[in-house]
Each structure stands twice: as C-alpha cells, then as structure tokens.
Amino acid sequence: MKVELEGNASKSPFTEFFATVIQGNSNKLNDIQGRLDHLSxxxxxxxxxxxxPRFDKSVRPETSSLPNETKIFGRDNDMKLVIGSLGVCTNSKRKRATTSVIASTSTSANNNVSNESRKQSLPVLPIVGIGGVGKTTLAQHICSHKEVRSxxxxxxxxxxxxDFDVKRLTxxxxxxxxxxxxxxxxxxxxxxxxxxxxxxxRILIVLDDMWDDALKENGDCWKRFCAPLKSAQEGSMMLVTTRCPKVAEGVQTMKPVTLEGLEADVFWKFFKLCAFGSESSNNDPELERIGRSILPKLKGSPLAAKTLGRILRMNLQESRWNRILQSELWKLPQEATEILPALRLSYMYLPFHLKQCFSFCAVYPKDYKFRKEDLAEIWVAEGFVEPQGDDPIQDIGCQYFEDLVARSFFQKVTGGYVIxxxxxxxxxxxxxxxxxxxxNKNDFDKVPLNVRHIFIHPSSDFDNSNLLSLCKHTKLRTLICKKQSRNKKSSVMDNWCTKLPRIRVMSCASTNELPDSIGNSKHLRYLKITKGCALSIPPTFCQLYNLQILDVKTCKIESLPDGFSNLSNLKRFVSQGFSYNPVSVCIIDADEQVGVRLIENLNQFSEHLVISNVEDQPEAKLKNKKYLYKLTLNWPGPRKSQIIQHNAVEV
Known part of the structure; x- marks a missing residue:
C-alpha cells in the first residue's frame, strides 16, 4: 500500500522483508512448511x-415425555395457553368451539406457508426460549396432563x-x-x-429441542418429514420446542409461546427449594438474605437456580455463600448438563464466523448497550467479517449482527441491544x-498473559502506572479504555503505541494529542476518542495505511497533516470539524484547497461528506467516492454570483 500511494518501488517494504528472509530465516519457514505437509x-x-459436529449425548442428554420434575413452578398461564391451543377442553361443546378456533388460527397468516397448504398439514405450535428456561419441562408436563392424555x-x-435426519426421525x-x-x-x-x-x-407429536438443521435444503427437509402426518385426523397437533426464533418462524402455523425467566416471587420459592430443600421459611435468615442477593444474577432461569442451588446446598456456611455472591457465575464449577454447558450448546451450533463475533463481545461488561453499526465496524476491524463479492463489508458485518439477533444472542431494548x-x-x-x-487495581494481576482484548472501566482505583503495565501483553488486539487520564498528554498512549504492535482497535476516553509513536501501530484499523477535546494529529499518523474508522466526533481537529490522503482505506471519519473553522460532523474543510487535496485518495468513505468553501474541486476526485450516500458542498461568496454558478456546474 505504501508503494502504491507513494509511487516509490525502490523502497518497497516487501523487498526489505524478502532480503531479511534470504539472509537466514528461510530455513525456519521451510521447516514449518515441511511439518505442515507431513501432517496433512x-x-x-x-x-x-x-x-x-454433533452434540455429545453427555452434554445434551436425550429427553422423554416423562417429567423430570414432579412440580412445575410459575408456568400455570403458559400451561393453560398451550393446552387451550391444542384444542383440549373438559366441556364438549366448548371443545368443538376451541377446535374451530385452532383450525382458524392454523390457517392465519403467521408465516409464509399458503392457507391452502396449511389446511393439509398438521398445525404446529412452537415453544421458544433460551437454554435452561424450562421449555422441555413445560412440554413434558403438558404431554403428561390428564386431559391431554385423554x-x-x-x-x-x-x-x-x-441432527434433523428425516429417515431417523420417521x-x-x-x-x-x-x-x-x-x-x-x-x-x-x-x-x-x-x-x-x-x-x-388424533395425534399429538412433540419435537423437542429443534435447531437450524431442521430448515436445511430451504425447508424441503421439514416438508418431507411432515408429509406422512397429513393423514392424521383433524384436531391433531404438533408441539415444537426450540431456542431458535428462526426455527419457530420457519415451522409455525400458530403464534409461538415465548418463555421468559420466572417472575421474582415464584422464582424465590423455586430457588429456596433448590438451595434449602424446601419452600418453608424456617431457614437461616442470613443465608436467605444472601440468597435474595444472589437471585438477580440468575435472571429467572430455572436451570440456573438448580445449578447454583446445588452448589450452595453443599455448604451452608455464610462465608461460602458470600464468596459465591461476589463471584462470577461462569467461574463456578458445573456439571456437564448444567446452565453454562446448556447455554454453550447454542454457541457450539453457530457457524465459525458468528462464534468469533459473539465470543469477542465478552470483552464488554454486562448490560452494555450495543449499536449494530458500531459493533459491525469493530468486527470488520478485527478481521472477523469475510468479504462477499462486491457487497460493502460493513453491510456484511451488520448481517452477522442480525443473524445473532435471530438466534437470541442479542435482545432488543430501548436505545440498542443487550446480551x-x-x-x-x-x-x-x-x-x-x-x-x-x-x-479495579487488583484485576491487573489477573490478566491472562496472552490476552487479546481488554476493556478498562472508568474506575478511580488505578492510575497511569497500572495502565502502563498492560504493555507486557504484546498480543493485544483490542484496547477499550473508558478511564479518563488526568494528564491528557500522558505517556500511556505513547507507550501503548510503542510496545503493543498488534493493536487493531483502540478506543480511548480522552486525549488532546496523538503521540508520534502512533505510526508504529501499522495494524490499527479503528481509532475512537470518546470525550471532547481539541485534537492534534501528528504526521506519523499518515502511516496508518490500514486505518478504516477515525471516530473523533466529540473533538475538533487542529489540522490534518499533509499525508492524510495516504489513508486510502479510511471508510469513516467523524469530527466536530476544525478548531479554526468549527462546523458540523463528518467534515472535510476545503479552505485554501488544503482539505480537498487531503481527501484525494480517500475513496472508501461511506458516510456523509461535507466540503466547505468550495471553489474548484478537481483534486477531490469526488467521482471515485462511490460509497458515499450523502454529499454537501458549500460555496463562499454571494449565492447568485454567475462565477459561483459556473463553478458549481464545473464541480
């Protein structure tokens, strides 16, 4: 990229690299290649x-229609809803009416199947929810219900x-x-x-724990399985449990029943049964107090309550319960069939590119609000998004996000999405x-040696010396620092840029000066400054040929260095404008023709480009900026001037 931009082949970095290899490192490369060939x-x-890959039966045991639990908590309304939807009722007159309603519902436009085809197929009612929320338990109790049996x-x-194998299932x-x-x-x-x-x-068929595999071959596999069931008597039903909303949408003929976590009062009763062995109030008051503090961690999940209840019940000491209260759930020991392994099945079933994207989100704290476009940009910068033809790679990243939403890995909330x-x-x-x-300060001693991604909370518990200690983690790819430095010209960023050569994504709370050493961060693709300031950009910044996102929207730029046009991969540049000419966001200022020359090679822009003080713009090469969706040009001088009008036509 450097050679292409500077037009100086005699200083090719590849030539330098090749010379180094020839001088002795080629033996090492040949040895590695030889070992790989041998293994292959x-x-x-x-x-x-x-x-x-298939799920191990020890991780996902086979289920049956017989309930594992003698009593079901907090699902009375869900039970009534499902049993009513199945057309089951004690009153014979009402039963006929209910059947009529269900037949009507099954032919309503709840999915893409035509009304005609629905009349010929079994009505399908999905039960949807994340792993461990109680879908299978609810289906078992419905299947064993006296009135359903009769x-x-x-x-x-x-x-x-x-494994949705039609022959095996048949x-x-x-x-x-x-x-x-x-x-x-x-x-x-x-x-x-x-x-x-x-x-x-008249049959009831329950398909427990269905995954995306059921929709393979564009849904033909599912249709093949259902074909012989059309001969069943009218009033027959199919119940499907799945943790994938996409599967429910693909097979439903009726509106799905979505299971959420248990409500607080019911959940407390269930948790007490799991932790103390009974629902009574004759328990240690202090342990009950700690138990109530633990409860919010579990988000109403019955499987989580059983898992943690088993761990707590093994040791009824206050100190032990307090340690569990202070710990992260994911650090606690668990059996193969308990909550985290059960949820991990959802992760295991993801295609590799989505696994990378979702596992990366562990670097953000709980309840962090994600914006689809922002996270997609970071995934692209990390190299997680695979190009697909001529499609803008940012759009592909957004599609990855939508795929994870469809699989319930993100939940829509006001102002964004959460996990x-x-x-x-x-x-x-x-x-x-x-x-x-x-x-906090103690966490710095716990950082894994080969850590790749770090998020730094805005805590006052640590200082710059702690932040400098991160320089030993030379494999870092991501640094998201929410802590504001008291000294905005501190040496922290200078040291990071010097000693962390693999950084791809850097987000800092504040700085008013990018260090000269930033030019060392040749892999940097994403740079964000989150707090407002007047920002100075050094000439070495122009060596960041891989930079895709420069987000300093709360800052005013003092000036752009002459080589800014070398950032040919820059897709988005957002700032408050320039300190000498404050304007709105996404601005390249064309004063004295400097700004226009600086955007000559920036053809990856995909945002709103504003150019002020337009005189004549041949150097801007605007026709090459094919990803822009909005362009604003502002001319100086009298608006009706014939010269201005002529220039406008020329530009």
Whole structure:
C-alpha cells in the first residue's frame, strides 16, 4: 500500500522483508512448511476429514415425555395457553368451539406457508426460549396432563437435537406408534408405513429441542418429514420446542409461546427449594438474605437456580455463600448438563464466523448497550467479517449482527441491544483466555498473559502506572479504555503505541494529542476518542495505511497533516470539524484547497461528506467516492454570483 500511494518501488517494504528472509530465516519457514505437509499427508492416509459436529449425548442428554420434575413452578398461564391451543377442553361443546378456533388460527397468516397448504398439514405450535428456561419441562408436563392424555389417541415424543435426519426421525415416530423398531430403510416405505399408522387418529407429536438443521435444503427437509402426518385426523397437533426464533418462524402455523425467566416471587420459592430443600421459611435468615442477593444474577432461569442451588446446598456456611455472591457465575464449577454447558450448546451450533463475533463481545461488561453499526465496524476491524463479492463489508458485518439477533444472542431494548446476563457468562467462559475486563487495581494481576482484548472501566482505583503495565501483553488486539487520564498528554498512549504492535482497535476516553509513536501501530484499523477535546494529529499518523474508522466526533481537529490522503482505506471519519473553522460532523474543510487535496485518495468513505468553501474541486476526485450516500458542498461568496454558478456546474 505504501508503494502504491507513494509511487516509490525502490523502497518497497516487501523487498526489505524478502532480503531479511534470504539472509537466514528461510530455513525456519521451510521447516514449518515441511511439518505442515507431513501432517496433512498423515491425515489423508488415515482417512480423516472434516465432519459436521454433533452434540455429545453427555452434554445434551436425550429427553422423554416423562417429567423430570414432579412440580412445575410459575408456568400455570403458559400451561393453560398451550393446552387451550391444542384444542383440549373438559366441556364438549366448548371443545368443538376451541377446535374451530385452532383450525382458524392454523390457517392465519403467521408465516409464509399458503392457507391452502396449511389446511393439509398438521398445525404446529412452537415453544421458544433460551437454554435452561424450562421449555422441555413445560412440554413434558403438558404431554403428561390428564386431559391431554385423554384427548389425543396417540402421543409421540421425539428428541430431535441437532441432527434433523428425516429417515431417523420417521423411524423413531413409527417405533413410538407401534412399540416396535422399524426395520425398513427406504424412505418411501417408511413414510407410507407412518402415514398408515397415524391415519384417522388424533395425534399429538412433540419435537423437542429443534435447531437450524431442521430448515436445511430451504425447508424441503421439514416438508418431507411432515408429509406422512397429513393423514392424521383433524384436531391433531404438533408441539415444537426450540431456542431458535428462526426455527419457530420457519415451522409455525400458530403464534409461538415465548418463555421468559420466572417472575421474582415464584422464582424465590423455586430457588429456596433448590438451595434449602424446601419452600418453608424456617431457614437461616442470613443465608436467605444472601440468597435474595444472589437471585438477580440468575435472571429467572430455572436451570440456573438448580445449578447454583446445588452448589450452595453443599455448604451452608455464610462465608461460602458470600464468596459465591461476589463471584462470577461462569467461574463456578458445573456439571456437564448444567446452565453454562446448556447455554454453550447454542454457541457450539453457530457457524465459525458468528462464534468469533459473539465470543469477542465478552470483552464488554454486562448490560452494555450495543449499536449494530458500531459493533459491525469493530468486527470488520478485527478481521472477523469475510468479504462477499462486491457487497460493502460493513453491510456484511451488520448481517452477522442480525443473524445473532435471530438466534437470541442479542435482545432488543430501548436505545440498542443487550446480551442476556447468562449468555454473557457463557461468552466469558468460552473467551476466558482472550477477553478481560479491568474493574479495579487488583484485576491487573489477573490478566491472562496472552490476552487479546481488554476493556478498562472508568474506575478511580488505578492510575497511569497500572495502565502502563498492560504493555507486557504484546498480543493485544483490542484496547477499550473508558478511564479518563488526568494528564491528557500522558505517556500511556505513547507507550501503548510503542510496545503493543498488534493493536487493531483502540478506543480511548480522552486525549488532546496523538503521540508520534502512533505510526508504529501499522495494524490499527479503528481509532475512537470518546470525550471532547481539541485534537492534534501528528504526521506519523499518515502511516496508518490500514486505518478504516477515525471516530473523533466529540473533538475538533487542529489540522490534518499533509499525508492524510495516504489513508486510502479510511471508510469513516467523524469530527466536530476544525478548531479554526468549527462546523458540523463528518467534515472535510476545503479552505485554501488544503482539505480537498487531503481527501484525494480517500475513496472508501461511506458516510456523509461535507466540503466547505468550495471553489474548484478537481483534486477531490469526488467521482471515485462511490460509497458515499450523502454529499454537501458549500460555496463562499454571494449565492447568485454567475462565477459561483459556473463553478458549481464545473464541480
């Protein structure tokens, strides 16, 4: 990039690198290549190749229709809603009316399936919620309900998990109907057999724990599975449990039932049962006080209450309970089937590019409000977003975000999005060596040696000497510092830029001077200053050829260095304008033709570009800035001047 911009091939950095390799390092490179070739050859000889990962049964045990819990807490309204939607009612006259309502509901426009096709297929009611919220338990209690048992002639329970294989599932449904294992292996024969088994029978089929795999082949796989069930008697129903709203949307014929965490009073009763063994009030008052303080961490999750209740019940000492109160949930020991492993299944099922993006979010504190566009920019800067043809890479990053929202990893709130606390704990667990949050002075001793991403809280507990200690973590890619330095010209940023050569994303609370050493940060792609100031930019800044985002929207720039045009990858530059000519955001000032010359090569701009004091703009090469969505040009002088009008046409 340097050669291309400066047009000086004799000083090619590649030539220098190549000369260094020739002088002795080529043996090391050849050795690495040889070892990789050897390993690749061995894998090929052994017949090892990539396979689709499947959930281990020890992590996601198979479920059945029999409830694990004798009593269900806080789901009475959900039970009534689902049972009513199934058309189950004690009054025979009302039952016919309810069935009529359900038939009508199943043909309403709740998804993309046509009304005609819905009449021919089984009505599908999804139950949706994050892992551990109680979807399976609710479905088990519904399936075992006395009135449900008498209403349906056949009740079929299938644990789907992450392998939606039509042939396997069809065999399991047949076995559930007949009590005998299906011996045939031909799908056509299996489907005809299933169609005969359910023909003219009122059935309830429960598909527990469905994942995106059910929607493969553009939904044809799901349609193939449902085809033989059309012969069932009218009034038959299908109940689906899933943690994926996308799956619910793809299979529903009725509005889904969404399970949230249990309400506070009910949750406290359930938590007491888990932690003390009973719901009574004859417990240690101090332990109950600590227990109530622990409760908000669990966000109403029944599985979280069971997990933590088991840990607390093992030791009824106040000191032990207080330690757990002060600790992070993700640091506590857990069995394979408990809350964090259960939530981690959602993470395991993500495609690799989304795993990278979500696990990175562990660097932000709980309840942090995310903006889609801001986070997408950072993902792009980190190198997590893969280009797709000519699509703007920022748009691809935004699509990644939408994909995570569709999988319930982000929740919409006023002013942005948040990550559910339990999912945040899970993210911290999978990223415990990569991401770290500094809250106080003691945390500096706990930072993992090879940490990649750090978030620094605006605490007054530590000073610049603590911040300088981060320089030993030379593999850092991300530094988000919310602490304001008392000395805005401190040496902290200077040292970071000198000793942290791999930094890609840097966000600082405040500084009024970027150090000369910033030119060393050749991998820097994203720079943000969050607090207002008059900012001085040194000439070495123009060596940041990879820089994509310069967000100093609360600052006024003293001046732009002459080589600013070398930042050819700059996509967004936001400031309050220049200290000598204050104007609105996203400004390049054209006073004395300096500003225009400085944006000549900045063709990646994708925001609003404002140029003031326009005279004649051949050097701006505006026609090359194809990603702009808004351009404002301001001419000086009398508005009706013929000279101004002529210049306007020329520009």
């Amino acid at each position: 050859g061995q894998l090929e000889k052994m017949g090892l190749h990539g396979v689709t 209403h349906f002639e056949l009740r079929i329970w299938i644990c789907v998990s992450d 065999k399991e449904v047949i076995q559930s109907c007949t009590g005998k294992k299906a011996t045939m292996d031909n799908l056509d024969s299996l489907q005809h057999a299933l169609s005969n088994h359910v023909k003219n029978k 559910h606390d339990l999912l945040h704990d899970m993210a911290q667990k999978v990223s415990e060596h990569d991401c770290f949050i500094l809250r």
